Amino acid sequence: MSKPRIVILGAGYGGLVTAIRLQKKMRRNEMDVTLVNKHDYHFITTHLHMPAAGTDHHDNARVTISDLIDERKIRFVKSTVRQIVPEEKKIILDESTLDYDYLVIGLGSETETFGIPGMHEYAMSIKSINSVRFIRQHIEYMFAKSKMAPKRKDYLTFVVGGAGFTGTEFVGELADRIPVLCKTYDVDPADVSIYNVEASASALPPGLPEDLILYGMEVMRRKGVQYKLSTAIKECTSEGVILSNGEFIRAGTVVWSGGIRGNSLLQEAGFEVQRGRVKVDSCLRSYSFPEIFITGDCSIVTSPEGAPYPANAQIAVQQGFNAARNLIQTIRSKELKPFIYDFKGTVATLGRGEAVGLLKVKKVKGRLALFIKKMIDARYLFLIGGLPLIWKKMVWKQKSTTRNYHVPN
Amino acid sequence: MSKPRIVILGAGYGGLVTAIRLQKKMRRNEMDVTLVNKHDYHFITTHLHMPAAGTDHHDNARVTISDLIDERKIRFVKSTVRQIVPEEKKIILDESTLDYDYLVIGLGSETETFGIPGMHEYAMSIKSINSVRFIRQHIEYMFAKSKMAPKRKDYLTFVVGGAGFTGTEFVGELADRIPVLCKTYDVDPADVSIYNVEASASALPPGLPEDLILYGMEVMRRKGVQYKLSTAIKECTSEGVILSNGEFIRAGTVVWSGGIRGNSLLQEAGFEVQRGRVKVDSCLRSYSFPEIFITGDCSIVTSPEGAPYPANAQIAVQQGFNAARNLIQTIRSKELKPFIYDFKGTVATLGRGEAVGLLKVKKVKGRLALFIKKMIDARYLFLIGGLPLIWKKMVWKQKSTTRNYHVPN
Structure with missing residues (x-):
């Protein structure tokens, strides 16, 4: 019935x-x-x-x-x-x-913070629209704040915990974003630091072959990313992170993507x-x-x-x-x-124009990897919303990526 | 020599x-x-x-x-x-x-904080490019934060101390900006409050005739501005403001334009x-x-x-x-x-499309007042930079008012 x-x-x-x-x-x-x-x-x-x-x-x-x-x-x-x-x-x-x-x-x-003290309280994580909107604004807020207190270099120090898939893709984008923010906020790019801290001995998603990892890390380093490998975050505080090697990085922004x-x-x-x-x-x-x-x-x-x-x-x-x-x-x-x-x-992107990946057994990098990544994205959008969704999110998106300060008429 | x-x-x-x-x-x-x-x-x-x-x-x-x-x-x-x-x-x-x-x-x-405790420490003020960039980011940060802690209505409460020239013009713009921010951050506009607190009995720049003041306040109220007149701020804390009537307004943003x-x-x-x-x-x-x-x-x-x-x-x-x-x-x-x-x-603007003013002895309001305000702005730009500056700042400015999230190619 x-x-x-x-x-x-x-x-x-x-x-x-x-x-x-x-x-x-x-x-x-x-x-x-x-x-x-x-x-x-x-x-x-x-x-x-x-x-x-x-x-x-x-x-x-x-x-x-x-x-x-x-x-x-x-x-x-x-x-x-x-x-x-x-x-x-x-x-x-x-x-x-x-x-x-x-x-x-x-x-x-x-x-998953693995019980690292302070991580829940002081680190942000990439998990929802609300959380990423918050991270984006937090980053800009730190730039704005740095101009009100020029000696506080920690406002311009960004720590990303975890250099796996999410950590790597985020760091790649962040490194691309920094020059734009420096221009908007009249900040000297030399004053900005990005650290990617990873407990394991290698950055980038696990499972990638050695040569792709070296390629990817070189791409990231050229953008200004500083790696701290084989280094765990021991504690996160309101002022930064304490590393397993005893080092303290004063940072206004800590993003945790470790698990x-x-x-x-x-x-x-x-x-x-x-x-x-x-x-x-x-x-x-x-x-x-x-x-x-x-x-x-x-x-x-x-x-x-x-x-x-x-x-x-x-x-x-x-x-x-x-x-x-x-x-x-x-x-x-x-x-x-x-x-x-x-x-x-x-396939993991490394910011604008770069990616590395492994397809079954084929290694890809650079623009080819990025193209494949876009195909993967398109395939998913097609699956859930058909061609109109691909159009809306991938082709026509320019429109909604500009944020107009003006109240629309 | x-x-x-x-x-x-x-x-x-x-x-x-x-x-x-x-x-x-x-x-x-x-x-x-x-x-x-x-x-x-x-x-x-x-x-x-x-x-x-x-x-x-x-x-x-x-x-x-x-x-x-x-x-x-x-x-x-x-x-x-x-x-x-x-x-x-x-x-x-x-x-x-x-x-x-x-x-x-x-x-x-x-x-000038007139010795109001906490004002220097916790309130922001409109005084430089750095300070207004900070205020703008602070406001957006509060919206982003409110989505991470939905019960914190204080993140969506904005207090402006002083309803003189700067206070009024800022509040007018802020009230116009709120609907845009609500849309960007998925915030219910009903959750947002704007208070303009003024120690004297009247809002808007001193010297304006009574009818223009009433007109201007009505324009502002329709945008959602709540006036607290004949009310001084007794203290500013990290959590809001204490008013002379004993009221405490919990607010994540306090902008002081009182002197x-x-x-x-x-x-x-x-x-x-x-x-x-x-x-x-x-x-x-x-x-x-x-x-x-x-x-x-x-x-x-x-x-x-x-x-x-x-x-x-x-x-x-x-x-x-x-x-x-x-x-x-x-x-x-x-x-x-x-x-x-x-x-x-x-002439004081009241947000988009509205202004009130007094020219020698002639009262102006609405679109005419706004037009005169623009003429005053243009006159100044002409004085310091000639026609090219008017073009750059007033006509062609659309271009730089859009902020593109994308790293430029």
Whole structure:
């Protein structure tokens, strides 16, 4: 009689793709799908390093959800999830509750600070439209402030903790942004310092071959980035960072990109977690509650050899496809299809005009790598919003990247 | 044998106009003129309320000094004055000293806080390119911050102390800017509050007739400005302001425009001062040192009835004309011409599309007042830089008012 109720928590890569694929594949009246998200927009996490540095407008990193889903087919609820109660198949939202028969959890990640004192309090992190808008303004504020107190060189000192994927892409953009800010604020570029601090022995995303890493670091150094490798941040204070080698860097800006953990709601709901993430079965389901699918940064999927895959957008999108398919199969009482991660490669940008990457086994760098990166971005935009979205976010975006001081007439 | 050495301190209205008029009127090799200024640009103080609110780019409020003076005729020294030693006719700069035969002091004003506790520490003021760039960024920073802490309504509360000329013009722009910022930062305009606190019983510049004041206040109220009249700020803290009626307004932004005083270097040099300003003779000269001319906010000139004129750009410009003329007359041993202030009127803008003013005895408001204000601005730009400067700052300015997030290619 009653249709199965599917609730999707989070409109990140995993949740949004699940919703879009369900919308496309489900039959009329086959199921009742509700998508819950804190904001009325989806944001493109892999693009957030640009608005964080101020080299692109944050609107180019988000899409209004109602532009992506058909609200006659999928109900969208803009609300914050307070609690997941798997035993009662119930979700407690800010001002209401939802019952479900099947649940997809795609609630994304939180910042992992590894217990470094002061990191939560004093460092910023690249995780949402709100947070990157804040980082961008904080950086500009420091430039403005430096002109009111010319001796405070710490206002012009920027520390990025973590030289992995996000850290590297952000530092590349920040280094490109500095000359523009120096011009706007009459600041001597020689007074600005950018440090990228990394506990491991190498910068740039892990897994890249040695020669690409050296190439990338050279690109970054030429832009003025100073690396502190094999160096951990021991403590973050209101005045800067204390490093494992005893050095203290006085800095007005500390951005932490050293790690993520799964959304804490999962642990609170009683799931067994590792760094907030839940190990799922071959079909992305919770071992304890098979009606719950978990995607993206909240889930741990292991390779055939048993090693967990790193959390990234690519795997989350593929999980979304798989979860939608298996939800339909479940409802139709058909056999489920296990999730197999198809690693297509990874490309990290190094600011304007430069990137490095590995495609399956092919190494790419420079403009070619950047071109491929743009193709990856375009592919995702096409997937969620078709050609119009590519046009809006990649081609026509010039328009919204200029910010006019004038009140529009 | 040696030419008289004239040193002009400060390239504000008074100093700059003195320099430009000397350049034009002096004979070849008649005198040796040095202009000293802290920055390599002159800023148009009457325009600063716009970049402070973010409704115009700060570059539209400044002009590079080398574009205004002919450095083959006038020597320009970019330096900060540390001390004036009138007894030795010597100026101590940051890294050098200058000797003079005649001195023009046009060092402008400082913020007068009337001893209100915390005002110097926690309030910002509209006084320079650096300070307004800081205010603009501070305002945006508060918007960005409010999205990271949605309960902190104080981040979206703006208090402007003083509803005179600068306070009113700034509040008008700020009220226009708020809707744009709300859109950029996804903030509900209902969450934003603007208070204009004024100790006297009336808002808007003193001297305006009652009906214009009522008209202007109504314009401002429609934009969302809340007036607190006959209310003094008793104390400014890191969290807001305490008013004389006992009320506490929690606010992340406090801008103080309640008063100015003359540059403290004059008092330090031993001049007899009233609020840092020096009473000058009918030819703008110091009574104790007749080789020193004092212009603008550092000087007190009284009306024939003995009342001091208010410090503003109009009087400073006229003083510049008079000082230049009298310097030449002095050097040529001719009779000096007393300074007579020709009050042409005053127009205060109330944000976009609105202004109120008094021209001699004619009242103006609305678009007419705004047009006259623009004519006053244009007249000044023409005076210091001719038609090219009007073009650059008033006509073609669209170009520099857009700030592109992208690093230029």
